[in-house]
Amino acid sequence: MRASLIQIAVDEDEPVGSRRRRAAALVREQSGSDLVVLPELWTTGAFAYEEFGREAEPLDGPTYETMAEAARDAGVWLHAGSIPERAPSDSGSAAFDSGSAAGGGPLYNTSLVFSPSGELAAVYRKIHRFGFDQGEAVLMSAGRELVTVRLPGTTLGVATCYDLRFPELFRGLVDAGAETLVVAAGWPERRRAHWTLLARARAVENQAFVLACGTAGTHAGVPQAGHSIVVDPWGEVLAEAGSAEEVLTVDLDPAKTAATREQFPALKDRVLGLAPPRRLG
Numbered sequence: 001m002r003a004s005l006i007q008i009a010v011d012e013d014e015p016v017g018s019r020r021r022r023a024a025a026l027v028r029e030q031s032g033s034d035l036v037v038l039p040e041l042w043t044t045g046a047f048a049y050e051e052f053g054r055e056a057e058p059l060d061g062p063t064y065e066t067m068a069e070a071a072r073d074a075g076v077w078l079h080a081g082s083i084p085e086r087a088p089s090d091s092g093s094a095a096f097d098s099g100s101a102a103g104g105g106p107l108y109n110t111s112l113v114f115s116p117s118g119e120l121a122a123v124y125r126k127i128h129r130f131g132f133d134q135g136e137a138v139l140m141s142a143g144r145e146l147v148t149v150r151l152p153g154t155t156l157g158v159a160t161c162y163d164l165r166f167p168e169l170f171r172g173l174v175d176a177g178a179e180t181l182v183v184a185a186g187w188p189e190r191r192r193a194h195w196t197l198l199a200r201a202r203a204v205e206n207q208a209f210v211l212a213c214g215t216a217g218t219h220a221g222v223p224q225a226g227h228s229i230v231v232d233p234w235g236e237v238l239a240e241a242g243s244a245e246e247v248l249t250v251d252l253d254p255a256k257t258a259a260t261r262e263q264f265p266a267l268k269d270r271v272l273g274l275a276p277p278r279r280l281g
């Protein structure tokens, strides 16, 4: 399986429409890959909080249309990264935390996955919002649903940026059948060491490939880490990008996940339902 991670530069001096066209062209250039991945919030930038509301789109807005077409033209599975999604105001289902943002329905940090025929294969709304008491954590609502996508040869588990810090989410994806974990991110340079370490940790503990695609460039004064990375189920780094815009292409054998789990069956040794610590005295 050939995977291409498009580490696109998100700089605020480039208009969103231009970046969207550029991203589509980059996807088309990956014809011959099986899976193409874009990063988190690459239309606005993950830290350009003021742009979230301004550039928010309905699920089937301009990014959806552009990316569906690009996936079809290239004949690839496309994880199109995430968009600031403006959901309909009546979208209070079990899949959503219906906390609302100003100016219409709630905003979500929403990833879209397309099949090679351009059909929408999955929608993932980021569960762990970043920012503590500001930024995304305040402006966006949280998804509530784990998402996996069946591809020929492997099952993807989908996660977004800050999710990488929460191992229980990834274990949930593994329990749902994930063998390849895809993380779309806009990770800042100042915590690059965590990015690399956590990508490897999620691969080792879940005995799964990790394909983590970040952004390059600087927006809202936050230099981005780049360093998109592909890690195999044994924790070996198969490929790592530099800091600038780059397409990271890697050939991987999806059968390695099952082989690693068979040869070193640590996942089978999980002990669930432990009793809480007893209070003495």
Ligand SMILES: O=C(O)CCC(=O)C(=O)O
Pocket: 046, 129, 130, 160, 161, 162, 163, 165, 186, 187, 188, 191, 194
């Ligand atoms: O966890 C981190 O250090 C970065 C997370 C982040 O930037 C995000 O989720 O947008």
